[in-house]
Amino acid sequence: MTTLAALGDDLRRRMFEFIRQERRPVTREEVADDLGISRKLAAFHLDKLVAVGLLQAHYGSSTGIRKVGRRPKMYEPVAEAIAVTIPERRYGMLADVLTEAVMTEAGDESARDAALRVAYRRGESLGGAERERVRPGRLGAERGLSLAADMLEKFGYEPERAAPTLLRLRNCPFHPLAxxxxxxxxxxxxxxxxxxxxxxxxxxxxxxxxxxxxxxCVELRADGVGQDASESGTACGR
Known part of the structure; x- marks a missing residue:
């Protein structure tokens, strides 16, 4: 079975998404409880995901699991990037931006400047359409981040509200190009x-x-939220 076929099953796809978003090893009991299925069924599908190389399994301890008897089997995503991407990558959007940049590059622009110009206008157009749709009135910082999170979820950024004034993006839609x-x-x-x-x-x-x-590599902050609040590192995301 290929990774594509494995994730073609809705239940397995939901399992993989749950484990990936947890960002820690989880047990079959946790997966079963989240999806509302039996532990036996969860174990069967989890082992299928291990067999195709999407998950890895080991025995260890877990918070909330009683430390008696056999240690629970833990599952987590493999460290390597996978051909089937969860969530969906947005290579097409990036390709469109770069293509338009090449076609519209002005004489006094560098290729990079043209790409940034096109990307900004693309984002501005989407934001304007969303504003027209929801008509939010005056936007405070927190409300603005909430509305942004809705759009970013659709585009595969996996937004995470780290604080009322800080929106982190757990996934890069353009990885591994980034x-x-x-x-x-x-x-x-x-x-x-x-x-x-x-x-x-x-x-x-x-x-x-x-x-x-x-x-x-980008996060959204309210004006005045500094670097210390974001606890940023130096590596580009995935």
């Missing part, structure tokens, strides 16, 4: 998100480059 050309791809990503915030009318928030391991 790993190959981080300065360009992360700058395009930042321009796109900055444009979205402006189009949305969320001018009290800022899209900031703040790369961290295993996350997107």
């Amino acid at each position: 790993a190959k050309a981080p300065e360009l791809v992360c700058a395009v990503n930042q321009a796109f998100l900055a444009g979205y915030l402006h189009g949305l009318g969320s001018d009290k928030n800022t899209a900031v480059l703040a790369p961290r391991p295993d996350a997107c």
